[in-house]
Amino acid sequence: MEKEKTIVINGSEFVFSDGETILEVAKRNGIDIPTLCYLKGASPTGSCRICVVEVEGARNLVASCAAPAAPNMVVRTESPRVVKARRMNLELLLSSGHHNCLAQDLDMDSWSDFQLQAMEPEEHRELCPAYGDCRLQELAIEYQVKGNLFPPAETHYPIENVNPFFVRDFSRCILCGRCVQACNEIQVNNAISHGYRGSESKIVAKGDLALKDSDCVFCGQCVQACPVGALYPRDQVPDFFSPIEVKKVRTTCSYCGVGCQLYLHVADNRVVRVTGVEDVGPNYGRLCVKGRFAYDFLEHPDRLKTPLIRENDTFREATWDEALDLVARRLNEIKEESGPDSIGVFTSARLTNEENYLAQKMTRAAIGTNNVDHCARL
Numbered sequence: 001m002e003k004e005k006t007i008v009i010n011g012s013e014f015v016f017s018d019g020e021t022i023l024e025v026a027k028r029n030g031i032d033i034p035t036l037c038y039l040k041g042a043s044p045t046g047s048c049r050i051c052v053v054e055v056e057g058a059r060n061l062v063a064s065c066a067a068p069a070a071p072n073m074v075v076r077t078e079s080p081r082v083v084k085a086r087r088m089n090l091e092l093l094l095s096s097g098h099h100n101c102l103a104q105d106l107d108m109d110s111w112s113d114f115q116l117q118a119m120e121p122e123e124h125r126e127l128c129p130a131y132g133d134c135r136l137q138e139l140a141i142e143y144q145v146k147g148n149l150f151p152p153a154e155t156h157y158p159i160e161n162v163n164p165f166f167v168r169d170f171s172r173c174i175l176c177g178r179c180v181q182a183c184n185e186i187q188v189n190n191a192i193s194h195g196y197r198g199s200e201s202k203i204v205a206k207g208d209l210a211l212k213d214s215d216c217v218f219c220g221q222c223v224q225a226c227p228v229g230a231l232y233p234r235d236q237v238p239d240f241f242s243p244i245e246v247k248k249v250r251t252t253c254s255y256c257g258v259g260c261q262l263y264l265h266v267a268d269n270r271v272v273r274v275t276g277v278e279d280v281g282p283n284y285g286r287l288c289v290k291g292r293f294a295y296d297f298l299e300h301p302d303r304l305k306t307p308l309i310r311e312n313d314t315f316r317e318a319t320w321d322e323a324l325d326l327v328a329r330r331l332n333e334i335k336e337e338s339g340p341d342s343i344g345v346f347t348s349a350r351l352t353n354e355e356n357y358l359a360q361k362m363t364r365a366a367i368g369t370n371n372v373d374h375c376a377r378l
């Protein structure tokens with residue numbers, strides 16, 4: 001029998017299987033290695049170098065998200081050299097654009113004061129829209145990095161807010177590439193890629209067009225993957241809420257029968273954002289444009305809240321009992337007059353399988369016809 005392959009991380013020995021990265025072995029065994037550009041389910045790019053670790057015998061630090069574990073490898077995840085490198089990488093990322101984040105004003109001797117200040121709603125209105133929900137900010141606080149070691153880089157690209165769903169603010173983009181991975185490898189839409197070079201680098205769509213003129217289908221997976229404030233939902237703009245004001249409520253998307261799992265982000269008794277639930281089926285974090293962005297109907301003044309009955313070409317509001325009685329009576333009358341095959345029933349992809357089953361059962365057993373079909377075949 002082949003001997004199990006092992007790796008040593010922070011002095012403890014762990015078994016690994018072929019193809020596993022150092023990061024995966026560490027995570028599986030409860031060892032936290034910070035990541036920023038790493039996106040579960042996509043191939044690693046190794047671009048942010050926050051996940052670097054020290055490997056005995058290697059001259060340079062190694063990006064653990066991209067380095068496969070090897071037999072007898074000896075790894076240190078929090079050595080002084082590693083921490084120093086992470087801090088420098090964070091300094092560089094924070095100075096790479098416009099990150100107006102309280103982390104930069106932070107007096108490191110009063111960490112808890114900063115936390116308390118950051119939780120005050122009036123303190124963050126003028127800040128980055130990802131404030132309080134930003135992986136870069138989290139890491140800056142964890143590693144006590146202010147981002148003021150280097151002058152901030154200027155960005156030449158204007159904010160793109162010409163589509164109805166989300167905003168692209170290139171000045172906050174750290175070019176981690178997670179949006180590109182989410183688009184190309186998670187959703188397989190292939191709408192965006194890395195463009196230009198050096199300080200001009202930018203995430204582009206189809207030769208640098210606005211997203212609305214590109215192949216983008218606005219699923220918003222890139223927005224969910226963005227670890228900073230470079231991509232954010234438009235609806236979020238007028239009211240920013242701090243993380244403690246937002247409650248996440250898990251539910252099932254009602255737009256079709258797939259049953260995608262999503263989180264409603266609720267603040268002030270309103271839904272302010274929707275994200276996919278990672279790590280559970282059937283969607284594993286993926287959502288379509290409707291599931292992610294089309295929730296404004298919830299509070300729309302035109303939303304139907306009661307059944308309507310048509311009388312003389314106008315509609316009047318009715319109770320459910322009244323509406324159901326009317327439908328039952330008319331179906332019976334039509335069946336009496338013209339026979340059951342004069343009635344046909346269309347069900348909907350928006351219903352659950354169980355509801356579709358019941359609709360065909362009622363059509364066949366109660367009405368007495370096989371004239372039943374589904375909107376997917378129209």
Ligand code: FES
Nearest residue numbers: 037046049051065
């Ligand atoms: Fe590994 Fe970015 S998380 S390089």
